Amino acid sequence: MSSLFIHILTPVAIFLFIALFTLFAVYAERKIAGFVQDRLGPMETGKFGLLQTFADILKLLQKEFISPAAADRILFAVAPILIFVAVFVGFSVVPWAADFVPANTHTGLFFIMAVVSIDAIGILMAGWGSNNKYSLLGSIRAIAQMISYELPVGLSLIAAVMITQTLNLNEIALNQGIYSEQDLFFLGIWNVKDIGGILSWNVFQAPHLLVSYVIFFIASLAECNRAPFDIPEAESELIGGFHTEYGGIRFAFIFLAEYAMMFLVAMLGVVIFLGAWNSPLPNIGNVRLADWTTGLYWGIFWTLIKSLFIVAVQIWIRWTLPRFRADQLMVLCWKILIPVAFLCMAISGIWRITVMV
Amino acid sequence: MIIKSTLKGLATAIKGLSLTVAHLFSARKSRTSLDIKQENYFEKQEGVTTVQFPSEKMPIPDVARYQLDVEIDDCIVCDLCAKACPVDCIAIESIKSPEAIGKTSDGSVKRLYAAKFEIDMAKCMYCGLCTVVCPTECIVMTDNYDRSTTNLADLTYTFSDMSDAEVQKRKEEWTRFQAEKEAAKAK
Numbered sequence: 002m003s004s005l006f007i008h009i010l011t012p013v014a015i016f017l018f019i020a021l022f023t024l025f026a027v028y029a030e031r032k033i034a035g036f037v038q039d040r041l042g043p044m045e046t047g048k049f050g051l052l053q054t055f056a057d058i059l060k061l062l063q064k065e066f067i068s069p070a071a072a073d074r075i076l077f078a079v080a081p082i083l084i085f086v087a088v089f090v091g092f093s094v095v096p097w098a099a100d101f102v103p104a105n106t107h108t109g110l111f112f113i114m115a116v117v118s119i120d121a122i123g124i125l126m127a128g129w130g131s132n133n134k135y136s137l138l139g140s141i142r143a144i145a146q147m148i149s150y151e152l153p154v155g156l157s158l159i160a161a162v163m164i165t166q167t168l169n170l171n172e173i174a175l176n177q178g179i180y181s182e183q184d185l186f187f188l189g190i191w192n193v194k195d196i197g198g199i200l201s202w203n204v205f206q207a208p209h210l211l212v213s214y215v216i217f218f219i220a221s222l223a224e225c226n227r228a229p230f231d232i233p234e235a236e237s238e239l240i241g242g243f244h245t246e247y248g249g250i251r252f253a254f255i256f257l258a259e260y261a262m263m264f265l266v267a268m269l270g271v272v273i274f275l276g277a278w279n280s281p282l283p284n285i286g287n288v289r290l291a292d293w294t295t296g297l298y299w300g301i302f303w304t305l306i307k308s309l310f311i312v313a314v315q316i317w318i319r320w321t322l323p324r325f326r327a328d329q330l331m332v333l334c335w336k337i338l339i340p341v342a343f344l345c346m347a348i349s350g351i352w353r354i355t356v357m358v
Numbered sequence: 359m360i361i362k363s364t365l366k367g368l369a370t371a372i373k374g375l376s377l378t379v380a381h382l383f384s385a386r387k388s389r390t391s392l393d394i395k396q397e398n399y400f401e402k403q404e405g406v407t408t409v410q411f412p413s414e415k416m417p418i419p420d421v422a423r424y425q426l427d428v429e430i431d432d433c434i435v436c437d438l439c440a441k442a443c444p445v446d447c448i449a450i451e452s453i454k455s456p457e458a459i460g461k462t463s464d465g466s467v468k469r470l471y472a473a474k475f476e477i478d479m480a481k482c483m484y485c486g487l488c489t490v491v492c493p494t495e496c497i498v499m500t501d502n503y504d505r506s507t508t509n510l511a512d513l514t515y516t517f518s519d520m521s522d523a524e525v526q527k528r529k530e531e532w533t534r535f536q537a538e539k540e541a542a543k544a545k
Contacts, residue, residue, distance in 0.1 A: 036385035037378045041408040321378040322371060337364050 011103045015092045023260040024054045030316050037320045064249035069132065072246065076130030081247065081254040084123035088261045090116045095268050096171045098278045098300025099180055109170035110158060113269060114151075117224070120262070121147040124233070124243050127255070131246035139242025142327065143226060143233030149334045150223040150230075156342035157217040161273050163349040164207045164357070174272050177202050178279030179291050189356035197291035198283025202276035207356075209348045214274040216342050218311075221266035223330070225259060227315055229322040230330060267311035271304065275311075278304045393417040423486055423499035426477050428517040432462040432496035435470035439488035439497050447481035448488060449474060453528045456535040462494045472518045473525045479505070480513040 028043070028051070035042025043050030068077055094109035096102035106112060121144055128140020165173045175181060179197035187193045187200040188208055194201070204210045223230035234242040244255045271277060278300030282290035294303075325333065388406040393399065395417070409416055440448040451474035459468040488497050507513060520528075 033382065035408075036382045036406075039381060039385060039405070039407045041385075041406055041410075044408075044410065317375065317379065317382070321374045336360055 012089075012093075015103065016089070019089065019092070019257060019261045019264070022264055023257050024058065026260050026263065026312060026316075027054045027057070027256075029313070030319075033313070033316050034320045037317075058253065061249055061253040066250075067248055069246050071132040073130040073132060076126045077246070078251075080123050080127035080130055081251045081258075083126060084120055085254045085258040085261070087116055087119040087123055088258045088265055091265045092261070094170055095265070095272060096174045096277060097304050098297045099175065099295075100171065101278075101297060101300060102171050105169070105171050107167075107169045110162065110168040110173070110273070113170075113265075114155060114158070117262075117265070118147070118151055120258070127247070128243040131243070133246055135239045135241075136243050136245045139233045139235070139239045139245070142235075142239075143243060145327075146223055146226070146230065146233060146330060149331060150220045150338075153216050153220040153334060153338040153342045154224060156339065156346055157213040157220070158273065160213045160342065160345040160349040161203060161210055163346065163353055164203060164210065165273075170272050170277075173203075174277030174279070177206070177276045179284070179295060180279075186357070189352065193283075196283045196285075197279065197295075199276065199281040200283055201279070202274070202281075204274045207349065207352050209345050209352070210274055212341065213345045213349075214270060216338050216345070217270055217274065218314075220334070220338060221270065222315060222318065223334070225262035225266055227263065228319040229325050231319075231324055232327060232330060235324065263312055263315055264308060267315065268304065268308045270311060271307040275307055276303075395419075418501055418503070420501075422501035422503075423489075424484070424503035425479065425500050425505060426482065426488070426515070427498055427500045427502075428475060428477070429496045429498075430472060430475060430517045430519055432464070432494045433472060433475070433517075434462060434466050434468050434494055435472045435475075436493060438491045438493065442487045442491045444485060444487065445481050445483050447478040447483075449476045449478075451475075453525065454532050455528070456531065462496070464494055466494050471520065471525075471528050473520060473528070475517040476514050477517070478514045480510065 031053070032042040032050075034040075043053035046053040046056050068074055091113050093103045094106055094112050096105075124143045124147070125140045128136040128138075128143070131137070161173075162168060165176060167173060167176075176183060176185065178201055179195065181194060181201070183194075184192050185194050185201045185206060187196075187205055189206070191200075199205065204214055226233050233239075234244070239245070244252060247255060278295075280291050280294035280299060280303055282294050284291045384404050385406050387404075388408070389404070435450060435452040437450050437452065440446075440450045450472065452470040453473050455469055455471055459471065461467055484499075486499055489495075489499055505513075
């Protein structure tokens with residue numbers, strides 16, 4: 002009975018977290034956009050505009066349910082649900098703290114890659130179902146982009162998995178800090194199992210994973226259709242792309258999925274490369290900073306802080322770099338990211354058989 | 359070739375990112391110098407430029423020319439402003455008077471009553487041509503720019519100070535005068 006209760010509670014908690022995060026992230030996005038452009042951002046709704054996103058969501062919730070007359074009704078109605086569920090399910094295997102993970106599976110990383118790519122089908126359904134040329138163009142662009150960029154994401158993750166030797170996200174997280182059961186080597190030479198902290202993160206255990214992480218980060222930006230890879234949405238040319246025809250609560254769900262995806266890829270990057278829930282503070286002699294700052298609540302705290310930092314970087318990049326042209330997008334993916342990702346994978350193999358014997 | 363352009367792309371991206379993050383952190387204070395008349399205006403460009411309008415206002419020039427205003431006592435109802443207006447936003451209706459009504463402050467004699475003097479500020483394009491042609495300089499542009507309203511009819515400014523009864527009375531006066539003149543001619 003109690004396990005059933007937990008099975009119901011966990012998705013609800015994750016959903017609430019996603020909703021809260023979206024409210025916060027939209028506010029942060031608008032504020033950061035404002036400050037970067039020497040503006041103030043929202044200021045009128047509540048103190049410093051704090052209630053702006055609540056007002057926005059209330060507006061979306063009370064809007065009329067409109068389906069275009071020419072739309073394919075079933076595809077049009079199912080698409081937002083599919084897009085959201087694909088991202089939402091991804092949260093089920095990502096650990097928040099030591100052994101604090103919704104589903105502790107051995108194929109966690111594989112599962113997350115599989116369900117997140119369902120997102121692309123949802124976007125195609127939305128674009129096709131809208132029966133609108135801009136939506137269709139947007140969704141075709143989205144498919145081309147998401148399928149291309151799944152390769153560098155996958156390859157950079159394989160490079161990391163070759164080092165960690167497991168697909169279980171919980172174990173990957175565990176093997177990057179003081180709770181690890183095996184020896185950890187900083188840069189492959191200095192045993193830092195007892196020191197922990199930032200030194201035992203995957204990117205510092207094998208330094209070429211830093212390059213892998215950069216590839217993963219760039220490609221994951223493209224996966225969640227964020228600027229500078231937002232050509233599927235491209236407000237200025239496609240009027241919002243695949244979600245042009247959506248309004249009200251359906252649009253709210255697409256929006257929710259977009260921000261949930263941002264957090265999911267940020268969190269995945271943190272778990273695999275940046276030490277997951279492990280503290281960045283190392284033990285220095287008797288000052289046991291890593292021991293003091295590791296635990297259930299500390300774990301959740303570090304996961305949140307690191308992921309929110311990565312989300313902030315995503316927002317920062319969005320308001321700095323202009324949108325890619327479609328051909329530049331493909332050049333970046335196929336001619337730069339994929340070869341470098343392959344190189345990292347090869348180095349991982351060599352690292353595994355020479356340094357980590 | 360591709361390596362070179364990749365490195366260049368990376369370098370420019372970093373340059374752009376450092377520029378935006380500098381702006382992000384300098385947004386903690388707002389711009390100190392708002393008045394362009396000040397000597398150091400262009401040296402103090404750091405910080406937020408937003409002016410929180412209804413509570414703060416930008417300094418405006420002393421001779422700013424925004425909304426139109428008419429000093430109706432000085433108006434001789436010559437209709438020149440309405441003729442000069444490129445967008446026809448001024449509507450004037452005049453009633454002739456049998457004798458001179460009075461004098462404007464610059465000494466011109468007034469012979470017409472302004473039954474209607476309306477300016478539709480929603481149409482006005484702020485060119486100022488009406489103020490140029492006015493012989494008595496009674497139509498001027500003021501430094502008032504904040505006249506926002508939720509009712510479109512409020513944007514039609516009426517300057518005539520005559521009541522309907524008065525307009526009716528003056529009209530009758532003129533028709534009586536005309537009739538008397540006709541009668542005198544017929545004799």
